[in-house]
Amino acid sequence: MEEQSRQNENPETSVTENVQDTAADAVQEAAAAEPAPKKAKFGITGSTLKIIAIISMFIDHFGASIVEFYLYNILQPKGTEYSKALICSRVPRLWMEWMGDPEKVQNLDITIRSIGRLAFPIFCFLLVEGFLHTRNMKKYLVRLGIFALVSDLPFDMAFFGEITIKHQNVFFTLFIAVFALLAADHVKKQESFNGFHRFVDKIGFLIAGAFGAFACITSMGSIVGYIIGAIFELDDFVSNVISGAVGFIAGFIVYLVKTKKYEAEKKMRITVGLLYVFAFFTLAELLCTDYGGWGVLAVVAMWLARPAWVNGFNAGVLALTIMSFGEATAFISALPVEMYNGKRGLKMKYFFYAFYPAHLALYVLLRYVLLGVWGI
Numbered sequence: 001m002e003e004q005s006r007q008n009e010n011p012e013t014s015v016t017e018n019v020q021d022t023a024a025d026a027v028q029e030a031a032a033a034e035p036a037p038k039k040a041k042f043g044i045t046g047s048t049l050k051i052i053a054i055i056s057m058f059i060d061h062f063g064a065s066i067v068e069f070y071l072y073n074i075l076q077p078k079g080t081e082y083s084k085a086l087i088c089s090r091v092p093r094l095w096m097e098w099m100g101d102p103e104k105v106q107n108l109d110i111t112i113r114s115i116g117r118l119a120f121p122i123f124c125f126l127l128v129e130g131f132l133h134t135r136n137m138k139k140y141l142v143r144l145g146i147f148a149l150v151s152d153l154p155f156d157m158a159f160f161g162e163i164t165i166k167h168q169n170v171f172f173t174l175f176i177a178v179f180a181l182l183a184a185d186h187v188k189k190q191e192s193f194n195g196f197h198r199f200v201d202k203i204g205f206l207i208a209g210a211f212g213a214f215a216c217i218t219s220m221g222s223i224v225g226y227i228i229g230a231i232f233e234l235d236d237f238v239s240n241v242i243s244g245a246v247g248f249i250a251g252f253i254v255y256l257v258k259t260k261k262y263e264a265e266k267k268m269r270i271t272v273g274l275l276y277v278f279a280f281f282t283l284a285e286l287l288c289t290d291y292g293g294w295g296v297l298a299v300v301a302m303w304l305a306r307p308a309w310v311n312g313f314n315a316g317v318l319a320l321t322i323m324s325f326g327e328a329t330a331f332i333s334a335l336p337v338e339m340y341n342g343k344r345g346l347k348m349k350y351f352f353y354a355f356y357p358a359h360l361a362l363y364v365l366l367r368y369v370l371l372g373v374w375g376i
Contacts, residue, residue: 044336045345046129050352052336053122058359060116065158065363067109070371073161076102090372117326118333120170120291121317123352124299125337127174128312131181131303144175147353154360155290158367161375170290171356176280177299183276184300187269197272201264204271205255211278212251213244218285218292219323221247294323313337 075083080100087095098104134140148171155169156162200207216222217240225243228234234242255274259267277300281293289295298316305312313334320327368374 043341044339045341045343046126047345047348049122049336049340050126050348052333053119053126054352054355056116056122056333057119057356059112060119061158061359061363063109063112063116065360066367066370067105067112069161069367069373071102071105071109073373074371075100075105086371090370094370113326114329117328117330120295121298121313121320121330122333122337123170123174124177124295124316125302125309125313127177127299128181128303128306131178132306137182141175141178143353144171144178147356148172148175151357151360154357154364157364157375158360161373166288168287168289169356170295172287173284173289173291173295174299176284176287176289177296180277180280180296180300181303183280184273184303187273187276190269193265193268193272197268200275201268201271204259204267204274205252207271207275207278208255209248209252211274211281212254213248214278214282214285215293215297215322216243216247216250219294220325221322291320291323294319309340310334310338 070083074086084095084100087099130140131137148169151169151171153163156164156167160167216224222240222243224246225239225241228242229236229239259270262270277297280296283293284291284296285293291298297319301315301319302312305315314331317327317330317334320330364374
């Protein structure tokens with residue numbers, strides 16, 4: 001009664017307080033939807049992150065397309081004398097004694113490739129940023145698709161020395177990852193569910209198990225099967241079956257533990273989202289895109305963990321590390337991501353798109369200059 005009396009005595013104060021409360025609620029809702037960056041003025045812009053990733057990628061692909069090609073196709077099979085004569089005939093005075101030592105060349109390659117592990121996770125992070133802020137999703141996808149096709153020839157020649165459909169470049173991975181994000185975002189915002197969704201929810205444990213099995217076969221988890229296969233002298237097929245069984249059980253258990261406490265609707269969203277992500281993971285694996293389904297999974301993990309940028313980034317790198325332990329050095333790239341200030345920076349939208357196929361073509365040409373070969 002006293003509070004109502006005070007409000008009646010001072011209506012302007014009551015209205016002001018209501019307006020302030022409404023404004024505060026609106027600010028809180030906006031912050032929950034997309035929190036502002038912690039650092040508004042200082043830090044690293046998106047363009048700076050992109051430059052860091054491009055430099056890392058440039059170094060990495062020198063190792064993959066030239067150093068490794070020289071090591072595995074010339075130095076090891078044909079010997080030091082042949083390698084020295086070849087290089088001296090192509091570029092006089094370039095030869096150095098360490099170039100004839102396979103161990104030193106391999107150590108150089110390991111160092112170069114380790115530096116290169118920083119690139120892909122940063123590009124995944126920037127893809128998520130682009131997905132969230134693009135004004136035209138259709139153009140975004142078309143752009144990725146076009147450059148995926150344009151880049152495939154230089155990609156094949158740089159890394160495999162021949163034109164092949166057995167492997168696809170990283171643009172295909174990013175292209176598929178965007179569709180995975182669209183599907184996951186659709187499930188997240190969906191207001192009603194139909195019979196198909198309810199059916200998927202009932203077999204969620206099977207989907208999780210299948211995901212775990214396939215993921216285990218295509219990652220370091222396959223080591224379990226190989227070890228057991230080696231001990232009992234089993235063939236590769238049986239070893240893969242063992243790895244798949246381990247993955248199925250792991251996926252089944254994780255699903256039951258994680259969804260046990262969730263209400264029906266949230267559990268259904270998780271299950272349907274898991275199905276879509278599994279579908280795109282499988283597509284990337286079947287197409288043999290660069291980084292495969294694990295690249296798609298890394299992007300989805302970074303998106304799910306937003307706005308906790310670094311946590312999401314590390315989750316994505318963890319997915320890549322499960323794929324291959326050699327990706328572990330990519331955790332270092334969390335440092336520049338931590339300093340990301342949410343700003344776009346320099347306008348260089350098409351620079352990376354054009355740089356990717358261009359630098360691969362450059363390395364194919366450089367390999368010909370140094371080693372006299374276009375491919376295998």
